[in-house]
Amino acid sequence: MQTKPEKKQRLLIDGVLLLDKPVGLSSNDALIKAKRLLNAKKAGHTGTLDPFATGLLPLCFGEATKFSQDLLDADKTYETVVHLGVRTSTGDTEGELLEQREVDVTLDEIEAVLERFRGEIDQVPPMHSALKRDGKPLYEYARQGITLERQARRVTIHALELLGYEAPYLRLRVTCSKGTYIRVLGEDIGAALGCGAHLQTLRRTQVGNLTLDGCVTLDQLTEADDVQRERMLAPVDALLSSFPAVSLPEELAKRFLHGQRLALGRESVELPDLQSRVRVYALESGRLLGTAMLQAYGVLAPERLVAGRGG
Known part of the structure; x- marks a missing residue:
C-alpha cells in the first residue's frame, strides 16, 4: 500500500518582499507564487496592480500582514506611457479598440491640460475594475456588456510631470492618493486634448516610502535557494519607516505587549514632539513591538502588536 507523501510544513516567516511584478500576472497570482517559493504560512499584498502593469508590489508575510493597511492608504507613484488618439474598452492595451483619431496637439496644449489634473480632482471609477456592486466586481458586469452608473470619487494628484512627448506617445510621472485610477487619468487627459487615449504601459515606482530599490523579480526568487530567499x-x-520611533525599557515593553496604555510623560523615554502614530521598539533588544498612537500628555495607546517568534 502506497503512503501519501508528507505535506510540506509551511513556515512562520515575518517580513516584506519588495516584488517587481512582471507584466501579464495578476497581483494575487504573483502573491501565490512568492508564498509558495518562500513556503510561507501567511501572506498578503498591499493593493493590486493590473495584470498589464509592472513594478513595485510589496508582499507582506507573517506579522507584516498586520500593517498592510498602512500601504493600502499610502500615496503611490507611477510612470506611464499614454497612447494618444486611440481609445480602448479597458483604457489600456488589454481592451478592444473603440476609436482612433488624428493626434495634432502641441506641448503647450499638453501642459495646459495637465495643469487641470493637478491637485484634487473628481474621477469616475472604470467599469473594468475590482470595485464591487451587489457583491460582484464591476469587471464581471463589463464582460457581460453591462455598464452601470458609477459615482465620481475625489482623489488627489500630488504631482503630474511630463517626462517626454513623441507623438502619439506621452510619458508621464504621477504621484497620487489611494483610489486613483491611472487608466482613467490617461483617458481623461486624452478626452481633454480632444483625441482620446489609453495607457500603453504602466509601472509603479513607489508606495509610501518604499521604492524599487532592493526590488526582486519572481525569476530571481525562483533561482535562489531557501536561505537566499529569506535574505530577500x-x-x-x-x-513603518514614515512613523517616528519610540523605544521602551523592558518593564514598559512588557506592559505595552499586554495592550496597556502607558503614561510616558513622567518616564525617561524619548518621545517625538508631535502627537502621531509611532512605531514602538524594545530598547534593549531593538525588536519591533508594534504601532501605537502617541496622545496628549505622553500617553502611548497600543494599536497593532507584533508577536515574538521564540525567545
Whole structure:
C-alpha cells in the first residue's frame, strides 16, 4: 500500500518582499507564487496592480500582514506611457479598440491640460475594475456588456510631470492618493486634448516610502535557494519607516505587549514632539513591538502588536 507523501510544513516567516511584478500576472497570482517559493504560512499584498502593469508590489508575510493597511492608504507613484488618439474598452492595451483619431496637439496644449489634473480632482471609477456592486466586481458586469452608473470619487494628484512627448506617445510621472485610477487619468487627459487615449504601459515606482530599490523579480526568487530567499525579505518595520520611533525599557515593553496604555510623560523615554502614530521598539533588544498612537500628555495607546517568534 502506497503512503501519501508528507505535506510540506509551511513556515512562520515575518517580513516584506519588495516584488517587481512582471507584466501579464495578476497581483494575487504573483502573491501565490512568492508564498509558495518562500513556503510561507501567511501572506498578503498591499493593493493590486493590473495584470498589464509592472513594478513595485510589496508582499507582506507573517506579522507584516498586520500593517498592510498602512500601504493600502499610502500615496503611490507611477510612470506611464499614454497612447494618444486611440481609445480602448479597458483604457489600456488589454481592451478592444473603440476609436482612433488624428493626434495634432502641441506641448503647450499638453501642459495646459495637465495643469487641470493637478491637485484634487473628481474621477469616475472604470467599469473594468475590482470595485464591487451587489457583491460582484464591476469587471464581471463589463464582460457581460453591462455598464452601470458609477459615482465620481475625489482623489488627489500630488504631482503630474511630463517626462517626454513623441507623438502619439506621452510619458508621464504621477504621484497620487489611494483610489486613483491611472487608466482613467490617461483617458481623461486624452478626452481633454480632444483625441482620446489609453495607457500603453504602466509601472509603479513607489508606495509610501518604499521604492524599487532592493526590488526582486519572481525569476530571481525562483533561482535562489531557501536561505537566499529569506535574505530577500525586508524587515516588518520597512512598512513603518514614515512613523517616528519610540523605544521602551523592558518593564514598559512588557506592559505595552499586554495592550496597556502607558503614561510616558513622567518616564525617561524619548518621545517625538508631535502627537502621531509611532512605531514602538524594545530598547534593549531593538525588536519591533508594534504601532501605537502617541496622545496628549505622553500617553502611548497600543494599536497593532507584533508577536515574538521564540525567545
